[in-house]
Amino acid sequence: MESKKKRSSFSGQIGFVLAAAGSAVGLGNVWRFPYLAAKDGGGLFLLVYVILVLTFGFTLLTSDLAIGRKTKLSSIYAYDNIKHGWKFLGILTFIVPALIMTYYAVIGGWITKYFTAYVVNDMNAAAKDDYFGSFITSKVSPIVFMLVFMALTSWIVYSGVEKGIERISKIAMPIIFFLVIGIAIFALTLSFKDADGTVRTGIEGLKIYCVPNFKGLTVKKFLITVLDAMGQLFFSLSVSMGIMITYGSYVKDDVDLGKSITQIEVFDTLVAFLAGMMIIPAVYTFMGKDGMAQGPSLIFVSLPKVFKAMGPIAGRIVGIVFFLMVGFAALTSCISVLETLVANCMELFKASRKKVALILSIIYTVASIIICLGYNVFYFELKLPNDSVGQLLDIMDYISNYLLMPIITLLSAILIGWVVGPKTITDEVTKNNEKFSRKPIYVFMVKFVIEVVMVILILQAFGLLKF
Numbered sequence: 001m002e003s004k005k006k007r008s009s010f011s012g013q014i015g016f017v018l019a020a021a022g023s024a025v026g027l028g029n030v031w032r033f034p035y036l037a038a039k040d041g042g043g044l045f046l047l048v049y050v051i052l053v054l055t056f057g058f059t060l061l062t063s064d065l066a067i068g069r070k071t072k073l074s075s076i077y078a079y080d081n082i083k084h085g086w087k088f089l090g091i092l093t094f095i096v097p098a099l100i101m102t103y104y105a106v107i108g109g110w111i112t113k114y115f116t117a118y119v120v121n122d123m124n125a126a127a128k129d130d131y132f133g134s135f136i137t138s139k140v141s142p143i144v145f146m147l148v149f150m151a152l153t154s155w156i157v158y159s160g161v162e163k164g165i166e167r168i169s170k171i172a173m174p175i176i177f178f179l180v181i182g183i184a185i186f187a188l189t190l191s192f193k194d195a196d197g198t199v200r201t202g203i204e205g206l207k208i209y210c211v212p213n214f215k216g217l218t219v220k221k222f223l224i225t226v227l228d229a230m231g232q233l234f235f236s237l238s239v240s241m242g243i244m245i246t247y248g249s250y251v252k253d254d255v256d257l258g259k260s261i262t263q264i265e266v267f268d269t270l271v272a273f274l275a276g277m278m279i280i281p282a283v284y285t286f287m288g289k290d291g292m293a294q295g296p297s298l299i300f301v302s303l304p305k306v307f308k309a310m311g312p313i314a315g316r317i318v319g320i321v322f323f324l325m326v327g328f329a330a331l332t333s334c335i336s337v338l339e340t341l342v343a344n345c346m347e348l349f350k351a352s353r354k355k356v357a358l359i360l361s362i363i364y365t366v367a368s369i370i371i372c373l374g375y376n377v378f379y380f381e382l383k384l385p386n387d388s389v390g391q392l393l394d395i396m397d398y399i400s401n402y403l404l405m406p407i408i409t410l411l412s413a414i415l416i417g418w419v420v421g422p423k424t425i426t427d428e429v430t431k432n433n434e435k436f437s438r439k440p441i442y443v444f445m446v447k448f449v450i451e452v453v454m455v456i457l458i459l460q461a462f463g464l465l466k467f
């Protein structure tokens with residue numbers, strides 16, 4: 001194919017690893033991982049998660065990246081290239097970022113709004129109960145902030161793989177890393193005396209986070225912990241949605257893929273761990289054991305209260321730094337989603353990057369406006385099969401992350417494990433005679449374990465299996 005010759009690429013291993021880590025490190029690390037860890041018995045969850053990353057996550061990440069580098073194509077054509085007749089899987093995979101992109105910039109806009117609020121010293125207002133609710137239900141403001149975030153994302157993707165994505169990742173990732181370490185250390189120094197005289201400290205919070213809590217552990221609870229960790233892993237590593245196929249397609253043939261995969265796993269898990277280390281002790285100190293929330297309400301409702309309790313100066317600084325860090329994390333993830341769509345469409349329509357980036361940005365700006373209006377003009381409540389109630393944004397999230405991703409993972413494991421054989425992937429990883437010590441794990445996982453686990457996740461997503 002003609003695009004093979006002209007295809008853009010990352011300059012080398014570092015650029016690639018940082019860009020892929022940029023996609024992986026996102027809101028999931030900050031607003032879901034710490035919550036799940038606190039809910040599922042602290043250290044036990046951490047242990048289960050790490051084991052799953054090294055086996056399960058590693059397998060999915062390897063498959064995606066190797067398919068990308070081998071075919072030098074994005075998902076739609078990549079699967080067809082691996083095995084003729086499997087284009088449908090590529091199309092199914094394409095739908096996930098196509099749905100995620102409708103709402104990711106909306107959340108990016110919320111973060112931009114909060115960052116601004118701390119910069120202009122509106123932090124007391126931000127800590128009020130109805131601040132978040134009245135912001136997202138207002139008609140103009142969420143759209144304005146979404147536009148700022150969307151414009152940034154579009155500009156970077158428009159600028160290209162090396163000059164846009166790689167460049168911003170090389171700046172943003174070290175910043176995220178140091179900021180998250182900084183806030184985590186600060187969180188450990190906190191202490192607070194409650195109205196009833198109880199003193200709670202950050203160090204106690206750290207213990208809750210890290211020490212495994214086996215009290216009242218049942219088989220059922222353990223299974224829930226495993227499934228929680230599994231669901232988190234998918235989303236967090238950006239696998240099974242074509243993103244890592246596209247990023248893999250930009251990796252040069254001489255890069256050590258196995259080593260890069262380990263580095264991406266370590267980076268993503270480390271940032272998730274540090275995010276927990278900054279959030280759990282802080283929330284525990286000021287709000288007690290029951291203060292942990294997940295999703296938007298953790299960072300837009302609970303944390304602003306924690307920042308306020310830190311006092312006007314420290315709270316404001318931590319607020320600014322925190323939302324800057326989360327903003328970068330969301331930006332590099334959002335870029336990877338848009339890039340995947342752009343790359344697929346460039347191949348599909350044989351069009352230039354600039355043209356496709358521009359058109360998709362316009363389409364997704366309109367889509368994001370509709371999602372913003374989902375909280376007022378188009379407000380409704382729909383009961384989802386897993387018993388939660390959602391608006392437009394939650395529905396998009398549900399379809400992409402709970403329904404499609406396990407289905408895609410199952411099909412892709414069948415394709416690799418049984419149709420073309422794991423050798424297709426392992427040969428790509430060891431192309432330059434690199435060591436691939438986890439090869440037996442890969443083969444075993446892709447042939448047996450993934451299939452079984454995905455069937456369980458799919459049944460659960462459709463509400464057919466309840467724990």
Ligand code: PHE
Binds near residue numbers: 029336
């Ligand atoms: N991996 C990102 C996270 O952990 C989320 C993400 C999902 C990014 C989908 C891109 C696409 O938050």
